[in-house]
Amino acid sequence: METWEEVTFAGYILEPGNAESYKTGDWRSRQKPVINQEKCTFCLLCWIYCPDGAIIRKEGEVEIDYYHCKGCGICAYECPSGAIRMRSEMEGE
Amino acid sequence: MMARKVLALNGDEAAAYAVKQCKPDVIAAYPITPQTIIVERLSDFVADGELDAEFIAVESEHSAMSACIGASAMGARAYTATASQGLALMYEMLFVASSFRLPIVMSVANRALNSPLNIWNDMSDTMGARDCGWIQIYNENSQEVYDFTIQAFRIAEDHRVLLPVMVCHDGFVVSHSTEGVEVLSDGEVDSFLPPRDPVYPLDVEKPVTIGCVGVPEYYPEIKYQQEVATKKSIETIKEILREFNESFGRSYGIVEEYRTDGAEVALLTIGSISGTAKEAVDEMRAEGKPVGLLKLRLFRPFPIEALRKSLSGLKVVGVVDRHISFGSCMGGALNMEVRAALYEMKDRPHVMGFPTGLGGRDIRVEHFLKIIDELLMIAEQDALEEEYKVVGCRGPGCIGP
Amino acid sequence: MRGIVEVRFHGRGGQGVVTASRLLAEAALLEGKKVQSFPAFGAEREGAPIKAFTRISEAPIYIRSQIYTPNIVVVLDPTVIRSERVTEGLKDDGWLIVNTIKDPEVLKEELDAKAKIATVNATSIALELLGAPRVNTPILGTLVKSTRLVKLDSVISIIKSTFKGKVADMNIKAVERAYQETKIKGV
Numbered sequence: 001m002e003t004w005e006e007v008t009f010a011g012y013i014l015e016p017g018n019a020e021s022y023k024t025g026d027w028r029s030r031q032k033p034v035i036n037q038e039k040c041t042f043c044l045l046c047w048i049y050c051p052d053g054a055i056i057r058k059e060g061e062v063e064i065d066y067y068h069c070k071g072c073g074i075c076a077y078e079c080p081s082g083a084i085r086m087r088s089e090m091e092g093e
Numbered sequence: 094m095m096a097r098k099v100l101a102l103n104g105d106e107a108a109a110y111a112v113k114q115c116k117p118d119v120i121a122a123y124p125i126t127p128q129t130i131i132v133e134r135l136s137d138f139v140a141d142g143e144l145d146a147e148f149i150a151v152e153s154e155h156s157a158m159s160a161c162i163g164a165s166a167m168g169a170r171a172y173t174a175t176a177s178q179g180l181a182l183m184y185e186m187l188f189v190a191s192s193f194r195l196p197i198v199m200s201v202a203n204r205a206l207n208s209p210l211n212i213w214n215d216m217s218d219t220m221g222a223r224d225c226g227w228i229q230i231y232n233e234n235s236q237e238v239y240d241f242t243i244q245a246f247r248i249a250e251d252h253r254v255l256l257p258v259m260v261c262h263d264g265f266v267v268s269h270s271t272e273g274v275e276v277l278s279d280g281e282v283d284s285f286l287p288p289r290d291p292v293y294p295l296d297v298e299k300p301v302t303i304g305c306v307g308v309p310e311y312y313p314e315i316k317y318q319q320e321v322a323t324k325k326s327i328e329t330i331k332e333i334l335r336e337f338n339e340s341f342g343r344s345y346g347i348v349e350e351y352r353t354d355g356a357e358v359a360l361l362t363i364g365s366i367s368g369t370a371k372e373a374v375d376e377m378r379a380e381g382k383p384v385g386l387l388k389l390r391l392f393r394p395f396p397i398e399a400l401r402k403s404l405s406g407l408k409v410v411g412v413v414d415r416h417i418s419f420g421s422c423m424g425g426a427l428n429m430e431v432r433a434a435l436y437e438m439k440d441r442p443h444v445m446g447f448p449t450g451l452g453g454r455d456i457r458v459e460h461f462l463k464i465i466d467e468l469l470m471i472a473e474q475d476a477l478e479e480e481y482k483v484v485g486c487r488g489p490g491c492i493g494p
Numbered sequence: 495m496r497g498i499v500e501v502r503f504h505g506r507g508g509q510g511v512v513t514a515s516r517l518l519a520e521a522a523l524l525e526g527k528k529v530q531s532f533p534a535f536g537a538e539r540e541g542a543p544i545k546a547f548t549r550i551s552e553a554p555i556y557i558r559s560q561i562y563t564p565n566i567v568v569v570l571d572p573t574v575i576r577s578e579r580v581t582e583g584l585k586d587d588g589w590l591i592v593n594t595i596k597d598p599e600v601l602k603e604e605l606d607a608k609a610k611i612a613t614v615n616a617t618s619i620a621l622e623l624l625g626a627p628r629v630n631t632p633i634l635g636t637l638v639k640s641t642r643l644v645k646l647d648s649v650i651s652i653i654k655s656t657f658k659g660k661v662a663d664m665n666i667k668a669v670e671r672a673y674q675e676t677k678i679k680g681v
Contacts (some may be wrong), residue, residue: 004314004321010194011315012293013302101520101529127535213535234558265535266558271516272530273523368556453535457559 020068024052028071031086033064039083046075046084102274104267105130107235108174108200108260110274111242113144114282115198118169121149121160125179126212127264128202132174154179158186158197165195166303168294170246173197176264177204180218184225190257191226192319193303196249196289197257199227200242203364203415204264205452213453214264216364216415220426226319228258228326229393231364235272238262240343241390243282247333250289254326263365263415265453277341285340327394348399349388352378356385358409358468363389363427366413366449366456373461384465389427397434404435407442408472411464414448417483424448424481443471446481447492454485454494463492498551499643500561504580505570508540510630514570515546517656518634521648522550530555543574550643566641567609569593570616570629575605584609589641593617593629598679612640612678616668619675623668631665635672646673 008014040061047055047062054069055062064075076084102110109131112120120139124132138144147164151157154175161171175183180201190197201219205211219229230245232238238260245258262268277285293301307315327347334345351371353359362370367388377384387403387410389396404410412432414425423429428446435441447464450456464484471477484492501518505511512533519531527550534545547561563583569575572594584590586608592601593616602611614636616629624631631653638646646669653665 001310002314004317007311007314007318009293010192010303010319011305011307011311013305014293016300016302099523101516101523101531103532265532269535270530270532270558271519272555273528365558368558371556455560457562458557 023067024070025065025067028066028069028089030071030089031073032066032069032071032089033073033075033084034087035062035064036083036085037061039081041081041083043080045078045080049074049078097275097277099273099275101271102235102239103130103269103271104232104235104238104262105202105269106134106271107239107274108242108262109134109138110276111239112172112198112200113138114277114279115172115243115246115286116144116170116288117146117172117198119147119149119161119164119171120173121151121157121164121171122173123151123154123157123175123179125154125176127204127214127268128174128176128179128200130268131200131202154182155186158183158190161197161199162186162190162193162195165190165197166193166295168289168291168296170250170289171195171197172199174200174202176202177206177212177218180222181206184222187222187225187227187257189304192315194255194319194322195257196246196255198242198245198249199257199259200238201259201261202264202268203261205416211452212264214266214365214415215451215453216261216263217417219259219261220414220416220418222259223393223426226256226323227393228254228256228323228330228391230258230260230391231389232260232262232267233365233367233388234267235270235274237345238267239274239276240337240341240345243277243286244333244337247286247337248326248330251329251333252290252292253329254322255292256323256326261364266365281341285337323394327391327396330391330394345390346399347391347396348403349390350403351386351388353385353387353403355383356407357383358411358465358472359385359387359404359407360411360413360461360464360468361387361389361404361427361431362413363392364415366415369456369458370413370461373458373465376458376462377465382465382469384468392427392430395430395434400431400434401438404431404442405438405440408475409443409445409468411468412444412446413464413484414446415450417448417451422480424483428481443475443477445471445477445479447484448481449484451483451485456485460484460492467492497553498549498555498557499566500564501548501550501566501568501637501643502561502564503546503548503568503570504574504578505544505630506540506574507542507544509570510628511544511570512546514568514630514634515548517631517649517652518548518637518644519550520652520656521634521644522548524648524651525644527552528555530558534560543578564588566591566637566643568633568637570633572596581605581607581609591633591637591640593633593636598677602679610640610679612636612676614672614676616672619668619671623664623671632668632672635669636676638669639673639676640678646670
């Protein structure tokens with residue numbers, strides 16, 4: 001790790017938006033959301049509610065960004081059509 | 094060269110006049126006795142169009158410092174002023190300003206802290222804030238207030254320093270005392286103090302994050318970097334002082350020596366009390382007593398090398414503090430610091446502390462004559478009986494009113 | 495302290511005691527002297543007895559304590575004599591300048607003062623010319639006449655640069671009147 005001479009000036013963070021590279025997906029210890037695309041109506045409530053911006057909008061469907069998803073389960077709770085289920089981290093995808 | 098203007102200014106007015114010439118972008122301040130005149134004059138300058146600055150009339154000193162931090166982080170030249178309780182209320186933000194390495198300049202009209210309620214002068218306020226990471230400069234008179242307010246911006250904004258600076262002058266004794274002050278022309282100030290060149294200003298085009306979490310894995314490195322910068326700033330301060338002296342015909346040093354040639358004992362003073370002490374030294378010298386005086390201008394960073402040099406060869410030093418550090422081993426912070434600085438010196442002098450002039454108690458030449466008598470006695474006995482003695486206080490153990 | 499002339503002003507809050515002290519210092523500054531002017535630091539209270547101080551010197555002034563052994567005492571309000579020991583510490587060869595209707599001889603006896611005394615009825619001058627009992631400018635006329643500490647012209651210049659228009663004119667008139675009407679013991 002950096003010495004006092006190598007750390008940035010007063011600990012400033014000089015690369016904008018570098019929080020994105022922080023793999024918060026590693027925090028997911030018990031369960032992860034899994035989308036059933038058949039049931040998804042593309043209402044985007046999950047996209048609105050996700051506190052970490054870990055729902056990726058694609059053409060006509062949504063995807064989970066597991067690099068950042070912390071597994072909080074809000075998306076599954078809010079989904080009105082039951083398209084998102086929380087599954088054990090241990091289960092194969 | 095044309096003779097410079099000499100204006101009748103009290104300490105507060107001298108600070109305000111200097112600040113006006115330094116053209117701050119933002120002034121955020123809350124008036125408090127005895128600093129009030131500074132805030133009044135600066136708001137007049139802004140209202141009258143003589144100073145193009147954003148004047149933020151804040152609701153507290155905590156907000157004053159917060160606003161200065163925000164402004165300075167944006168790259169603005171920011172200034173504030175306070176005293177006593179106001180500085181105490183600012184306390185947590187003082188650390189933020191220095192840790193962000195923001196070159197904010199703040200005048201402090203030194204005033205005692207409550208309680209009992211006291212609006213008069215001592216240095217309880219800034220001495221209590223000595224570990225906040227700010228550079229601290231103490232001034233003896235209005236002329237010094239003027240000269241060092243201008244230098245403070247230059248020091249603070251120097252890229253080798255980038256630290257906030259407190260420019261202190263004694264409440265009432267300097268803040269409300271009118272004297273002749275030789276002022277520089279606006280052009281001279283402009284040539285000495287270029288516009289601020291911020292290093293990492295907040296800028297949406299080039300974002301940076303200031304004040305994020307510093308986890309234990311990073312905090313020590315960031316803090317030690319700050320400590321090194323603070324210690325090293327002394328060289329830059331000396332350099333700037335030299336330039337100021339050469340440019341404007343002044344003769345300031347970091348430590349000022351007064352009649353120290355051949356002195357065996359010396360007073361070590363800080364702030365306005367130095368003037369009255371010099372009178373006492375003159376009287377003692379007239380009687381052939383080997384007495385001198387050292388005035389400390391800079392308390393943070395502490396000028397340890399300069400002080401060791403000045404104090405070597407003396408038999409006794411009487412350190413005149415302007416506050417009490419309650420329960421400490423040496424009465425006041427200055428005495429503690431001086432003693433600590435001398436500890437590893439081979440032929441170190443005896444050092445005795447004299448916390449003096451608390452809460453505005455008027456200190457006269459006679460008080461200093463008594464102190465010097467005490468120092469001469471210690472020199473004769475080559476032994477110290479007490480680490481410190483309060484001066485200007487009725488009752489046993491003290492040197493009377 | 496050698497060569498420093500020390501002046502102590504007595505009066506009441508609101509009478510311009512501090513301004514008198516400062517105007518005197520500024521007049522001396524104009525003459526190239528070193529000066530110091532400061533109030534006895536306290537809460538400014540209208541009507542309460544207050545003090546202000548001026549030091550004037552050819553050489554730089556270092557001392558910053560209050561003034562305890564003045565060369566000159568100036569009393570702006572004769573009623574403070576009842577409660578304040580105005581002559582305390584006044585040097586024997588000094589001057590006592592008082593705004594009063596009394597003659598200097600009478601005052602000298604009353605106060606048992608060794609110093610030289612000059613008096614003037616500055617209140618009546620101020621009431622007539624300034625429309626209010628602001629005696630801080632006229633008393634300077636008497637100070638100048640008796641002590642010659644600064645030149646009358648210097649005081650007038652400072653009044654001109656401190657006040658504006660008619661206020662300045664009337665204050666200058668008041669200074670000149672007091673200068674003329676000054677009564678000095680034995681003169």
